[in-house]
Amino acid sequence: MAKKVVATLKKTDNKSFAKVIRAVKSEKTGAYSFREEIVPAELVKETLAQK
Template identity: 65%
Template sequence: MAKKVVATLKTATGKDWAKVIKAVKSPKTGAYTFREEMVPIDQVQDALKK
């Protein structure tokens, strides 16, 4: 499955996207988890502000 993602990101339209990885602290345990999402390059700052 990862090979498909890598292959589609190398196309001309795939260069318009960015992978955003955020560390989110759990209110219950206090442990950090990482959330990943693919967003268009022009919306990266908005995704980080959420």
């Protein structure tokens, strides 16, 4: 599946996108889950800086 995601990220009008995967801790159980987002390459640092 990763190959398909990378291929689709490169096709959109010469804009570059990145897939950001974050570990998010649940307040109820304390377990970690992963949140995936596809963002423009210019906004990766800003997205990671958000909480």
